[in-house]
Amino acid sequence: MSIPSFGVGTFRLTGQAVIDSVRNALELGYRAVDTAQIYGNEAEVGQAIAESGIKRSELFITTKIWTDHYASDKLVPSLRASLKKLRTDYVDLTLIHWPAPGNGVEPAEFMAALAEAKALGLTRQIGVSNFNIELTRQAIDVVGKGEIATNQIELSPYLQNHKLTAFLKEQGITVTSYMTLAYGKVLKDPVLAQIAGKHRVTVAQVALAWALQLGYAVIPSSTKRENLAGNLLARDLRLDAEDMARIALLERNGREVSPEGLAPAWD
Template sequence: MSIPAFGVGTFRLQGQTVIDSVRSALQLGYRAVDTAQIYDNEAEVGQAIAESGVARSKLFLTTKIWTANYAADKLIPSLRASLDKLRTDVVDLTLIHWPAPGGATPLEEYMTALAEAKAQGLTRQIGISNFNIALTRRAIAVVGAGEIATNQIELSPYLQNRRLVSFLQQQGIAITSYMTLGYGKLLQEPVIQNIAGRLGASAAQVTLAWALQHGYAVIPSSTRRDNLQGNLAASRLQLGADDMAAIDALERGERQVNPDGLAPEWDD
């Protein structure tokens, strides 16, 4: 995998809350941080990193370009602004956050601009988020095979996106799972609770371990230090084949994130 398997997310965290979360995560050993322009917390993430004492070279930093900045004359300036907020000269991964609403900016335009950002040394890798198969094919056609590091998608035991996952794996594109815990709904799932009880683990750890064993990167967030520590321990939990199969069977096509005007026509 060209990206870290485990990182800390910052969606919906702002102000001192995100500073404290990122600071705690870095103290606990996290070395990958995921943010985005639309989260309005890049400056705070940058502050937390700068104050952490962890060398920038030891970190993997991801941000995402927002739809308002997709035009060819806006994408790179917006990324430079993000770099200033994050207090770094380069991010490790930059993603297109959602397909352009209504195709207002052609995919070919913003993917070309994203590739140019990489060529200019502003980002080490590029990728996409919330793209379906058809859009991913178009993105590959623009930037070339092997250039898209990941597609960050909603993925959980309740929404497994099997067609899209299979396609991405065939293309050698890493899968980053967000909403892996289904807004916390998976923590109340009896199948997962039973496995967790038997293994002496938490429901969150079991769910994250399921995703990791499928080869997906995960970026769970939390405002609580003990939850951050517990989540990280999921990387050391091994689920047996029967437990993996039981969790796989929970698929029910339940999507948590499907914003009107942004979401593409999903494959599942």
């Protein structure tokens, strides 16, 4: 099994907004949907999926375990609750959302519980999110090499994370890029705008195509159907070596997300 290269994200979307976004995405041809317990929208995501009429076997659903549920006696029950909300017997991928160092539950405990969830058939694949190199190593030590399907991390032309992505590639772990548009900041970038003009595409398509060409999976979100459709076209855009080299120079360690108490010491 592998991670789909293109999916729709649902971060910060709730209520009717997330129902409409997922419904539009599925109608446009998306088949991977990313959610999380802390987003508070699993039930709405489940509703949109159920109402789509698309066969479960054609979909790839990801959710993430929140820090409150990392203990060995809480993780599996919390995932069962997520499955009920999502109206499915299993998810395709379950991630540990943040390493949350010092919250009282060590990686050995929550990774073992995550492996148990997989053994029980509640999730097809397991992975992590926002883990640095050292914590990813610790996770591998618990579940075994080849068991971690992805590390979902913040990545954009402004935060290229070369050290971590090289390590993940070395380990055969797929990189999933979130915040690929840096909260929309890259949309105003003059270099990306020039590249977009050259190819007659949008800046968002350029940023997403950049990530895809580096071998990363992407999960952009939008409440607008036209943006969801436009984002999908990034799969057909081929940036040339000059484009990629120019984007490489945009690196500025522009991290947007690093919550205290949840984030690790970044590489």
